[in-house]
Amino acid sequence: MAATSTNKQPLLVDRVMHNVIDLNTAAVGAIDVVGTNTALLLVDGSQSDGCIIEDIYAISRGTVEHTINLYISNASDYLRPGEGMFIGSFKSATTSGNVTRWEEMPKILAPVPQTSTEAQFRALYIPKGRTLWAGRESDTVVNDGPLLGAQGGWY
16 A cells, blocks of 8 residues: 555554453442452553454353443543443343444544445544453343454454
8 A cells, every 4th residue: 555645654553452351340330430349451552563353252151141331441440440441332232142243433544435325434442551341231240241352363
């Protein structure tokens, strides 16, 4: 690809990334991170140049709908109040094995093919030194929490 007139290079992925976590014990009481929580680290970009996530999905393992909250932070050891910023949420399916996706990911600047019905593509950019955390909007541990996956690539 050609560089722009200001000599900027296109965003290229060095290696692929696909992480999956079990949300049984991952609980955050509300949208805001307050007090203790058991959120789990989904993507650790604290020691990398960052990554682009093209898909975040949940695989239901029961019949209960769970609200899954996503947070971006600087910390890689614990989702601390005041550091974890809520970036979105979506719900898991109510049928075991069904998949739901975070459809409201941020819009990106990549060109859209003329044949596409999409006005803009969506993806999540995790900048250098940042982490992505996830937790069910709950205060309890469950045994049928969804599996949460993120797929994309590292820079």
